[in-house]
Amino acid sequence: MGVRTRFAPSPTGDLHLGGAWTALASWATARREPGGVVVLRVEDIDPPRVVAGAADRIQEDLRWLGLDWDEGPYWQSRRGALYERAIERLAAEGLVYPCDCSRADIARSASAPHPGEELVYPGTCRDLDPRRATKRAPALRVRVPDETVVYQDGAVGRVEQNIAREVGDFVLRRGDGVFAYQLAVVVDDLAMGITDVVRGADLVSSTPRQIWLMSALGGAAPRFTHVPLVVAPDGGRLEKRTGGMTVRELREDGVQPERIVGELSFGLGLAPVSAPVSAAAVARASSGRAVAWRRGPWPVPASLVGG
Numbered sequence: 181m182g183v184r185t186r187f188a189p190s191p192t193g194d195l196h197l198g199g200a201w202t203a204l205a206s207w208a209t210a211r212r213e214p215g216g217v218v219v220l221r222v223e224d225i226d227p228p229r230v231v232a233g234a235a236d237r238i239q240e241d242l243r244w245l246g247l248d249w250d251e252g253p254y255w256q257s258r259r260g261a262l263y264e265r266a267i268e269r270l271a272a273e274g275l276v277y278p279c280d281c282s283r284a285d286i287a288r289s290a291s292a293p294h295p296g297e298e299l300v301y302p303g304t305c306r307d308l309d310p311r312r313a314t315k316r317a318p319a320l321r322v323r324v325p326d327e328t329v330v331y332q333d334g335a336v337g338r339v340e341q342n343i344a345r346e347v348g349d350f351v352l353r354r355g356d357g358v359f360a361y362q363l364a365v366v367v368d369d370l371a372m373g374i375t376d377v378v379r380g381a382d383l384v385s386s387t388p389r390q391i392w393l394m395s396a397l398g399g400a401a402p403r404f405t406h407v408p409l410v411v412a413p414d415g416g417r418l419e420k421r422t423g424g425m426t427v428r429e430l431r432e433d434g435v436q437p438e439r440i441v442g443e444l445s446f447g448l449g450l451a452p453v454s455a456p457v458s459a460a461a462v463a464r465a466s467s468g469r470a471v472a473w474r475r476g477p478w479p480v481p482a483s484l485v486g487g
Contacts, residue, residue, distance in 0.1 A: 184375045185210040186219040187242075187249070190226075191234035194426040195241040197444070197480055198380065198410040198418055202452040203405045204444050204459065205473075207247045211463035220252035225364050227257070234350050241427040245437045246459035254372070257363050263359040266367045266397055267352055270322055275396065276352065278318035279305040285438070293485070298385065301348030316354040324349055329388035334405030335473035336381065341388035350389055366390050370399040379405040407448060408474050425485060430444040439484070447478040456479075 187203045189195065195203075210216030220242075221236050239253065270276050280443070281289075281304050289302050306323065324347070330340040352363045369377065369390075384406045391401040412418050418425055430440060438456035445451035445462045449472045457465075 182215040182375075183210050183213040183371050184217045184219060184377055184391050185249075186221050186369070186372065186374050187222040188223050188368075188379075189235075189238050190200050190223045190229065191231060191238060193231055193234055195238045196418065196426045197430075197440075197485075198428050199238075199248075199452060200241070200245060200440065201410050201448065201478070202378065202380050202407060203242060204245070204246055204340075204404070204441065204450070204462075205448055206376075206470075207401075207459065208445075208448075208450055208466060209376050209378050209405070211460075212467045217251065217458065218247075218249040219254070219374065220249040221254045221368060221372070222252075223254040223256050223361070223364070224251050224357055225326065225361070226231075226283060237330050237428065238459065241431070243433060245427065251372070254368070256368065259364070259368065260359065262367050262406050263353075263364055266363060269354070270396060271402055273396075275323045276320050277306060277308075277349075278314065278322045279315050279349075279351075280314035280318040280355070281305060282316070290372045291361065298347060300346065301350065303349060304448065304452060319351045319355045320353040321349040322352050324389070324392065327392075329392050331387065331404060332403070333384070333387075335405060335408070335475070336406050338383060339387065343389050343392060345407055347385075347389055362386060362389060362393065366393045366397065366399075369402060370394060370397065374402050374436055378405045378407065381408050390461050407487055409475075410424045410447075411479050413479050413485065414475070418480070432486070435484070441484045442468070443471070443481055445475060449474045 185206045187206050189199055200327050207218055210218045224230050267276060285300055286299055289304060324343045326342050326344040328342045349362045349471050350362055353359050387404050394401045410418050438458055441459050442457045446454040450462050450466050
């Protein structure tokens with residue numbers, strides 16, 4: 181099977197430069213290869229966070245940048261039956277149990293994480309009677325083994341994680357019935373035959389549990405590449421309040437798509453120089469050569485966000 185990548189935005193607002201950055205990286209990975217396929221998936225699985233009209237605006241901005249797709253958009257909000265079947269399969273193997281712990285409960289019983297680390301679930305409900313009365317509507321967690329998952333990332337290099345020790349049994353479905361990202365993304369990537377996941381480095385720590393969950397569901401993991409994050413010109417966090425950080429804002433300020441694509445391509449390592457260029461030209465020029473993905477965070481040029 182040829183290369184199949186996906187761009188999976190959450191419709192919580194307009195497409196920002198960080199989203200365009202990962203979209204371009206994923207798109208180019210497919211377009212550089214003969215017969216490569218790009219899938220668009222809208223991750224609208226958490227209704228309270230969805231902004232009306234955002235998905236349409238994101239698609240408009242992607243097209244304006246020259247980033248097309250071959251399949252989709254697929255909507256996660258319409259794929260609940262698939263996620264439910266995955267839970268049933270895991271439950272049949274004794275891997276699923278209810279948990280009525282709140283985040284505060286977990287924080288009190290678990291070791292305090294270091295700054296930037298995830299709160300590790302200590303297994304409070306793992307061996308309790310699943311038929312017991314619960315304090316609140318329970319979430320569903322999956323039992324993970326005390327094993328280390330290792331994979332070679334296309335940009336980051338070797339990554340390893342003992343899920344049981346560093347994450348704990350993680351949630352598949354929240355108490356309010358919303359399917360967890362970790363489950364939905366795994367089920368969708370398997371169902372859509374994704375061969376290459378190209379996304380931001382903020383998701384590196386999620387990857388080992390996704391690889392393990394794919395295996396538990398009888399599937400094979402794709403190749404993973406986690407490109408560095410986009411930061412503000414001063415090196416700080418990319419935020420809308422710094423101005424000019426969404427594609428829509430730049431577009432309305434008269435910035436041409438080739439300029440945005442040129443800056444992003446150079447920053448990613450897809451282009452040798454910073455110059456206006458179309459997305460199609462980037463794919464053609466980078467075809468047939470290995471990409472030396474950027475290693476560290478990329479500060480947006482002040483000249484770009486300044487108009």
